[in-house]
Amino acid sequence: MKQLFLVFAFLLPYTPASAQKVVFSKNIDSLIHQYISAHDLPSAAVGVVYKDSILYGKRIIREYTQGIYATNGQKSIYNIASVAKPFVATAILLLAQEGKLNIKSPVVNYLPYFDIDSRFKNKITIEHLLTHTSGLPNTSTPDDYQYLKVDTTDNALANHIKSLSTIKLKFKPGKRYDYSNVGYEILGQIIAEVSHMSFDEYMNVHLFRPLQMSRTSYLLSKFAKNEIAPPHTGHPNKITSKFPYNRAFSPSGNLFTSIDDLNKWMIFNLNNGKYKQYAPLSEPFFKLLTTPKASTGEGDLIGLSWFLKNKLVFHDGLDLGYSALMLFYKKQKIGITVLINHQGANCNELLNLIAKSIKF
Template sequence: MNSKHIIGFFSIIVFLLSCSKDSKTETKSQTTLVKTELGNHIDSLLTPYVNKLRTLTDNTTGLAIGITKGDDIIYAKTFGFANIETQEEASFKTRFHIASVSKPFTAAAIVKLVQQGKLKLSDSIVKYIPEFTMKSDAYKNITIQHILNHTSGIPRHVSADDWLSPKVGINALEENLENVKNFELDFEPGTQFSYSNSAFDILGVLITRVSGMSFSEYVSKHILEPTGMTESTYNKPIDSLPKHWAKSYSYGLTNQEWQPYPHTDKYLPSSGLQATLLDMCKWGIMHVNNGTYNGQEVLDKAHFNKFVEPTYDTPWGDKIGLSWFLQSYLDRPIIMHTGADTGFESIMYIFPDDNISIVVMANRDFARTGRIINAASEVIFNEKPKDYKVSARYKFSETYKSQGLDKALLLWNEMKTDTTDIYYVNDEDILTVGAILENGKHWKDTKEILSYYTTIDDTSTYAWRLLGNAHLNLQDTINAKKCYEKTLEINPNYEKGKDALMRLNNE
């Protein structure tokens, strides 16, 4: 081999090593970003804290934590799997269903329309949606602001089981107008606070009517894109989960997929945004910059202030702005919102006086996102992260899988009297385990665990109905019927019990 070939050979080797190094760097950058002295401090304390908590709660599903200071993302890290079955790790590309943390995006879109001179917060809903009706005439007094601060009186949920029959398309939101017609207000608008998902979904219709664009198009163009949130979306196919979307999980005896995935276009304004970690960090940066991101004005300062200023008292002694809850933690004011649908949790804090934002997202319920965001706050402000208790259900599940129900119950009852460990015991957790197993169609385990639970509480229509489902799927129609009949003994008006019994009798 002559010198020219030797040089060429080594050039190829150097190039391949460089590519390998770049590839590793790219892979690492997709799951971890740590900057500044504060970011390194957070990483040294928060990361092991989170890892320990996840181990104790048997959690291998995805978790994403993002922290910003000023204009910088100083800590961003993902843990676990977006999809356990395919072993796809959660990363900066992963889209999480953020549930009710979607509401401030809807509120921001309304405030943008106010800034554009297209509506006023004091305007009535019927001004823009004249066919909006409810029982009694008080609904005519509902204003846009009433919905934004949860004082409209519209019941929390006016439709059910929409995850099971998801709707897509521009007409999906219009169905909310039909659903609400047969309901009465819970109270006179503006006189009380009561959190309402259904009211927020009416705002999606209003945004469509006023803007001349679909709800998702308007929010994307006027809120997401100016904030640099180009990887987040409202759009999901009905029958599939796109690449890099986190799957929904719950915890029965292990981490198991939860069906159905919580998405329908009817609920886009209240809970429909799918967001990545870095995009949510950008959302936080926009807030600490009073409506501006990277020099791009999303909301002018005057209208941004309207967005986050208090408008009403909450029952727990804090304030609410326009969707954002205005509270405090560690004696510091925070702007915050939580989100939870079965299979997902999310929570966001903004510390306006400190120019800091924190977001935590998870694709499993019982992921302890609230404790994690508080621990992050404690670390940032040089407090020792607080200790925590863990549900004994994880020890129960571990023992049940390895030694059976009798040993698991023996351990459960021993732990009730043990005050020296970190585990707490709540019998309702046994019901939760059974319910999640029923969702996953683990019929034998469901029957065994819920049969025990009904000896603790024989007045739970929910437990008896799910136990009936387990018997039915184990081909035991006699005991299934007894369970369904039991639900109606407890509550003769229990519709799901009636439906189950009717289906059984018709088979």
């Protein structure tokens, strides 16, 4: 669930206002299959959206018979790791718009039991968490994301946040950017406390269900085993011995979904927070998501969860056995999502190949 440094070649040519049609110069099924075969990857799910139209949405598997290697049926659910963070940021803004919280306010206003080993703990705001400028470390303990202490109970997230008293800040809140998964886990608990719902229930009721994302959940139990793309690592690749699932870490990246559902999420983001008739955020609140707030120190800027580079908006993700990348160009209203069930995959490389095949 660590944010990766990326260099994008995805800079599409200027699109005239009158342009109505987008086409692919290559067969995308074949392009993806050639790529995953050449790089020893088990599968890839790819989505391409233009304005409010889905141009492409398939899962391509490496092994195939009789020329068929596209399937959106079995094993089409992926863990999207940190690509899930913009969902959390959007939920926070929904609550802010309702007046239930203020992103400029300290975390302790909403979580009175929030405690860390720092005299600055009362200075950490919700906005600091959203922009990774809180000073909190990436994880609460070194082995957290090796899933050695798995907790799948309903109280997993709350118990996790209440156990942070020994962690120390790396710097004074607001001083600079430093990626923090634990910050988003705290945000998830704020959502639960303020809404008086469980974190996963709030996300389902206020985002997934209205966006018709019926194949999306923080609960692994929702899916049958044969629906999930198994996590892989190494070359030659092999299925990981441990599965990346712990409800304590749900807000920072344990979200399971399909490329079909992420195409709907892409439409929402390309169209100023609107999907069909669902438009829960006012324009000022929605724009906060992609308004620059800080520099990452690596050539990128960050808004409220989304990273910004050369007019691109993106978030990538890496977890045990999974890699993911979601990227869109606001001006041209086109976006691409790549999901691969292999920890060592380069989603950016495949995304660029697809981007180069797009013609206006």
